[in-house]
Amino acid sequence: MSTPDVSLVIPAWGTHVTYLPPAIESLLEQEGPRTEIIVVDNASDVPVPPLPPQVRVIRTPQRLPVGGARNAGLDAAIAPAIMFWDADDVMLPGTLRRLCEVLDGDPRVVAVTMDSVRWTPETGPGERWPWPRSVMYALCRRPRLFAIIAQVYCPFTTTGPALMRTAEVRDAGGFASDIAFFEDWALASSLTVRGRIVMLREIARWYRIHDESLTLGHLGHPDEHLWLAGLRRRARTDHRRPRWLKAMLPLFRVHHEMRIRRGRKSTAGVGYYESALADVDGAAGAKEAAGSPSP
Numbered sequence: 001m002s003t004p005d006v007s008l009v010i011p012a013w014g015t016h017v018t019y020l021p022p023a024i025e026s027l028l029e030q031e032g033p034r035t036e037i038i039v040v041d042n043a044s045d046v047p048v049p050p051l052p053p054q055v056r057v058i059r060t061p062q063r064l065p066v067g068g069a070r071n072a073g074l075d076a077a078i079a080p081a082i083m084f085w086d087a088d089d090v091m092l093p094g095t096l097r098r099l100c101e102v103l104d105g106d107p108r109v110v111a112v113t114m115d116s117v118r119w120t121p122e123t124g125p126g127e128r129w130p131w132p133r134s135v136m137y138a139l140c141r142r143p144r145l146f147a148i149i150a151q152v153y154c155p156f157t158t159t160g161p162a163l164m165r166t167a168e169v170r171d172a173g174g175f176a177s178d179i180a181f182f183e184d185w186a187l188a189s190s191l192t193v194r195g196r197i198v199m200l201r202e203i204a205r206w207y208r209i210h211d212e213s214l215t216l217g218h219l220g221h222p223d224e225h226l227w228l229a230g231l232r233r234r235a236r237t238d239h240r241r242p243r244w245l246k247a248m249l250p251l252f253r254v255h256h257e258m259r260i261r262r263g264r265k266s267t268a269g270v271g272y273y274e275s276a277l278a279d280v281d282g283a284a285g286a287k288e289a290a291g292s293p294s295p
Helices: 014-028 066-076 095-105 143-149 166-171 183-191 224-237 249-262 270-290
Strands: 006-012 035-041 055-059 081-084 109-120 124-128 162-165 196-208
Touching: 006 014, 006 066, 014 035, 035 066, 055 066, 066 081, 066 166, 066 183, 081 095, 081 166, 095 109, 095 162, 095 196, 143 196, 162 166, 166 183, 183 224, 224 249
Parallel strands: 006 035, 006 081, 035 055, 109 196
Antiparallel strands: 081 162, 109 124, 109 162
């Protein structure tokens, strides 16, 4: 069997494994690049359902933080490009072909991303997801400034519709596996010093909204200071991080501490997600009420 062009890694555990079939179906329907699909069973207490024979399932011996589960898939991947998909999302047709065109077209590019829209089976696809912030699409064309910004904000996605060079992800250390959240931000900041990041304003993903999403609850969490310290630790130990950027770490720490004291929820983060979830619950309630017999 020839080497695949893209490795697609999907970590899953708990109730998330029930979402796997439609997610995998959307990946198998992609045309163009040759793919391998790796499902990482993160010591799930809910059995992984039967999957198509072309899907490889690996199981971790114990439950890992999500970064560790994704890294288990990274270790198993054999393709030169890699994508970390979420078990509860759906990829739109033509996405992989488009991402590969950009990544293959310029060897300086280490990652290329596309956009998402919020979605549930009850309400269908909705409005564009408001992250990454619009300004990042322009700033990614200025690599040095983008690398600075990546120390204080997560500027682009490294999960979902994000295709990256496997070798560069490994050189960066993969996702941070010693912190429970911001593990994707740690990888994003590491990639900004390894090459160009291309961000396309094209829709590639239906981003599922539900009340068990990992997105909920990470901003304002009491352990946020530990996760931000993990980001700085990654920066200090990164052999590709330039000295001038490491010299700015004390300033980044000040910003991180200010962020914690403010405890502000971003409208493009958890606050927006909670609002979208309320919309979904309201639509589901209205649908149930409409289908109920009159008293």
